[in-house]
Amino acid sequence: MLIVNSPVVETIQVHENIYIQKILSPEIARDIRPGQFLNIRVSETTNPLLRRPFSICDVDGDNIFIMFNVMGEGTKILACKQSGSFVDILGPLGNGFNLEDDYETAVFVAGGMGSAPFPYLTRKVKDSKKIISFVGGRSKNDLITYSLMNVHTSTDDGSEGFNGNIVQLLEKNLDKLTAEKIKIFGCGPNAMLKSLKDFCLKYDFNCEISTESAMACGFGICQGCPIESAANPDRYLLVCKDGPVFNSKDVVL
Amino acid sequence: MSNVDLSVSIGKLKLRNPIMLASGTVGYGNEISEFSDLNKLGAIVTKSLSLKPRKGNPPQRIVETPSGMLNAIGLANVGVDVFLKEKIPFLKKYDVPLVCNIAASTVEEFVECTRILDSEETIKAFEINVSCPNVKDGGLQFGNDIKAVGLVTSKVRAVTNKPLIIKLSPNVSYISEFAQVVKDEGGDAVSAINTLVGTAFNIVTKKPKIFNINGGLSGPAIKPVALAKVLEISRKVDVPIIGIGGIMNWKDVIEFMIVGASAVQIGTLNFIDPAAPERMIKELEDYCLSNGVNKISDLTASYII
Ligand SMILES: Cc1cc2nc3c(=O)[nH]c(=O)nc-3n(C[C@H](O)[C@H](O)[C@H](O)COP(=O)(O)OP(=O)(O)OC[C@H]3O[C@@H](n4cnc5c(N)ncnc54)[C@H](O)[C@@H]3O)c2cc1C
Ligand SMILES: Cc1cc2nc3c(=O)[nH]c(=O)nc-3n(C[C@H](O)[C@H](O)[C@H](O)COP(=O)(O)O)c2cc1C
Numbered sequence A: 001m002l003i004v005n006s007p008v009v010e011t012i013q014v015h016e017n018i019y020i021q022k023i024l025s026p027e028i029a030r031d032i033r034p035g036q037f038l039n040i041r042v043s044e045t046t047n048p049l050l051r052r053p054f055s056i057c058d059v060d061g062d063n064i065f066i067m068f069n070v071m072g073e074g075t076k077i078l079a080c081k082q083s084g085s086f087v088d089i090l091g092p093l094g095n096g097f098n099l100e101d102d103y104e105t106a107v108f109v110a111g112g113m114g115s116a117p118f119p120y121l122t123r124k125v126k127d128s129k130k131i132i133s134f135v136g137g138r139s140k141n142d143l144i145t146y147s148l149m150n151v152h153t154s155t156d157d158g159s160e161g162f163n164g165n166i167v168q169l170l171e172k173n174l175d176k177l178t179a180e181k182i183k184i185f186g187c188g189p190n191a192m193l194k195s196l197k198d199f200c201l202k203y204d205f206n207c208e209i210s211t212e213s214a215m216a217c218g219f220g221i222c223q224g225c226p227i228e229s230a231a232n233p234d235r236y237l238l239v240c241k242d243g244p245v246f247n248s249k250d251v252v253l
Numbered sequence B: 001m002s003n004v005d006l007s008v009s010i011g012k013l014k015l016r017n018p019i020m021l022a023s024g025t026v027g028y029g030n031e032i033s034e035f036s037d038l039n040k041l042g043a044i045v046t047k048s049l050s051l052k053p054r055k056g057n058p059p060q061r062i063v064e065t066p067s068g069m070l071n072a073i074g075l076a077n078v079g080v081d082v083f084l085k086e087k088i089p090f091l092k093k094y095d096v097p098l099v100c101n102i103a104a105s106t107v108e109e110f111v112e113c114t115r116i117l118d119s120e121e122t123i124k125a126f127e128i129n130v131s132c133p134n135v136k137d138g139g140l141q142f143g144n145d146i147k148a149v150g151l152v153t154s155k156v157r158a159v160t161n162k163p164l165i166i167k168l169s170p171n172v173s174y175i176s177e178f179a180q181v182v183k184d185e186g187g188d189a190v191s192a193i194n195t196l197v198g199t200a201f202n203i204v205t206k207k208p209k210i211f212n213i214n215g216g217l218s219g220p221a222i223k224p225v226a227l228a229k230v231l232e233i234s235r236k237v238d239v240p241i242i243g244i245g246g247i248m249n250w251k252d253v254i255e256f257m258i259v260g261a262s263a264v265q266i267g268t269l270n271f272i273d274p275a276a277p278e279r280m281i282k283e284l285e286d287y288c289l290s291n292g293v294n295k296i297s298d299l300t301a302s303y304i305i
């Protein structure tokens, strides 16, 4: 965990509202694992005040990549940072995906911006595992398949791929999933993660999900990011420190 | 080598410099130790501790506002027993004064918590958080009720000889009246301010952005209010003041000292730049050197009005 001021190499617009930013940050690149995140201060002024959390999207040598959707002021400022600007990064943060489990096929399930952590995960597991990626969105403009392998898509409005949600698409492809030892990795909005969790319980799949929460610090000191624990109803887990990746059985969504 | 004296006293409590870390913004010290050398700091104040562990409020607990943030954490904490067993061993390794902040729902609970913690020698002082609902007395916050603040001060005073700081709520008409009661009932110092009550609503769903509806406003947005409260106390009551509210840099520290603070606490800034408090110590020293200030404590209440 460190704070570094790193130069932006380039910022590329990949969709209407979506950007990929390449940042030269050897210190972060060396240590960060898929599923971990960075808390980025986009401005030295007090507005916006807090850092903004982003998943690590990819790492290539000394460069790190984040992929983000322009939502409000913070991401707007970030999107305007071109080569030569600096970003103030606090990270790596949180627990990443567990890649040591016993499985043969990695199944990635992404909803909307939930695709963000999968390029790096793909890079890390593609040589040793088979990969199937399921990518969902409201409509075809929300499908983010950048750097993903073996992609199946679904849209709520049927404008591309399967017409329905991503978990329905998984259910439809159940035969592909029961053939071998699989592990499911999910990232996306909470409602999607909840139905993914239920799906995995029903068919007894091992599943890790990357969760989201409002955050102030990102490293465990503010208690701002609680998530209900399945094991202990008397205390919350913290998304930033105990997560953001959890086994889907360990949290209540 | 410089010969600036950065040390300050808050009543009986001696600190090597005026930079303290505020309750609820440092946990129990371990995470922040990765960014700051705790041994360099004036003091650290624990998250509010209660007699029993508290789960805290459901999400959403925080929301950003212009130059500030609202929080309604709900005093989530491990409780005094776990604190003593699991958190103190880490803090013992450091030579930084540890101030235990205590929260409770009854006067008796304040007393009981203090009594239990008092024998732990690592704890150098107590800070009482009166911004919590008084369950036995209709749920009004202790901090808004001058009699309750007086009662808590005198009852806790009776069970500890360690420096006793009462952390005042700004959500009152005249904060100096509360500071006076603290002094009259045997408190050693006051800290001011805790967060200001605020809220934020989503204009599409028409729902509050945080679960608890109201939250506590902190960050640079509250600094002018905090300065005014510190000044009010300083002009009316002869009691050491710890200034808190929106400090973002060393200049803010100096400003708080000028209006009457003996020391300060850094809160929200720890979330954004956890290395900043340590850095400020050097910057304060530089300020003193270039302004002919030999003892930083000379700045306290040096306002010219
Ligand atoms: C662990 C984690 C990883 C994330 N990874 C990515 C990613 O890879 N790509 C991406 O586009 N987005 C990601 N997000 C969401 C991203 O942090 C928000 O979109 C961003 O903070 C919005 O900031 P803003 O100023 O543009 O929006 P505003 O809406 O103006 O932000 C206002 C406040 O709300 C907070 N906020 C708003 N939306 C979210 C959200 N969805 N989650 C948490 N806080 C939010 C902001 O941090 C800020 O404090 C991630 C969130 C978390 C918690
Ligand atoms: C997330 C958060 C949690 C806090 N928790 C506590 C607490 O447990 N007890 C307490 O006395 N004050 C608590 N505070 C108040 C701070 O200690 C401080 O008084 C306040 O935030 C104003 O200072 P700042 O503007 O520098 O943050 C909390 C503040 C924040 C932002």
Ligand code: FES
Residues within 6 Å of the ligand: A214, A215, A216, A217, A218, A219, A220, A221, A222, A223, A224, A225, A238, A239, A240, A241
């Ligand atoms: S964001 Fe501060 S504890 Fe998780």
